[in-house]
Amino acid sequence: MAVTLVFLGKLADLAGAPEREVPAPLDWPALVAAFPGPLGDALASDKVKLALNGSVLADKAALRAEDGDEVALLPPVSGG
Amino acid sequence: MKDVRLLETALAAETTLAQFGAAHPAAGGIASFLGKVRPDGGVEALELSHYDPLTLPGMDALADEALRRWPLDGVLIRHRVGVMAPGDPIVLVAAASRHRRAAIEAVDFTMDHLKSDAWFWKREKRAGIWSWIEPRGEDHADLARWK
Numbered sequence: 617m618a619v620t621l622v623f624l625g626k627l628a629d630l631a632g633a634p635e636r637e638v639p640a641p642l643d644w645p646a647l648v649a650a651f652p653g654p655l656g657d658a659l660a661s662d663k664v665k666l667a668l669n670g671s672v673l674a675d676k677a678a679l680r681a682e683d684g685d686e687v688a689l690l691p692p693v694s695g696g
Numbered sequence: 697m698k699d700v701r702l703l704e705t706a707l708a709a710e711t712t713l714a715q716f717g718a719a720h721p722a723a724g725g726i727a728s729f730l731g732k733v734r735p736d737g738g739v740e741a742l743e744l745s746h747y748d749p750l751t752l753p754g755m756d757a758l759a760d761e762a763l764r765r766w767p768l769d770g771v772l773i774r775h776r777v778g779v780m781a782p783g784d785p786i787v788l789v790a791a792a793s794r795h796r797r798a799a800i801e802a803v804d805f806t807m808d809h810l811k812s813d814a815w816f817w818k819r820e821k822r823a824g825i826w827s828w829i830e831p832r833g834e835d836h837a838d839l840a841r842w843k
Contacts, residue, residue, distance in 0.1 A: 624747055625817030626828040670749030688747055694818040694829040 622688040630655040640683040697770040698759035707785040723792035727799035735782035741821040751815040766798040
């Protein structure tokens with residue numbers, strides 16, 4: 617029973633891997649709490665956006681991820 | 697008509713533009729922009745990463761918006777991902793229209809949005825060390841032109 621987290625850009629470096637699995641269900645406070653230290657601090661930034669199964673969430677606090685869901689953590693884009 | 701792709705391998709700009717021109721024989725003009733890895737400041741390589749569920753759909757929506765705003769025969773976007781060397785093409789945007797201004801403005805609009813609003817993350821290698829590139833304020837100012 618897991619949620620797949622996908623880390624983009626520099627968040628992948630901080631996470632040490634492009635993907636991690638965490639137990640479901642998962643909400644936003646639990647996600648941040650799962651990564652104490654620099655990664656958790658970076659995730660807490662207002663500039664980091666979240667996508668649940670390919671849809672960007674307008675409000676990160678609204679995250680409710682269940683088993684099998686994919687949550688992408690999106691730092692500010694650096695342009696094409 | 698839109699033609700939007702992400703490329704894992706080299707972007708062949710001249711061939712792509714020739715095909716785009718051939719696909720729009722009735723257009724009075726075609727404007728295009730080719731962006732390359734800037735060969736300066738000791739940059740050895742540039743890597744663009746993306747997120748499949750968002751990046752291409754976002755580029756598709758951008759092409760649709762250009763088609764909605766201007767009377768275009770067609771719009772083309774090609775964007776590289778992966779590792780590139782200085783001088784390599786990163787992005788090609790082209791627009792075909794009956795009159796020039798629509799095509800020129802549509803290319804400008806599409807480039808401004810690709811540079812500041814598309815789902816790409818970029819890092820560069822200097823002296824063997826990779827570092828992530830942060831967003832630039834100018835890119836957001838460029839975007840504000842179209843609000």
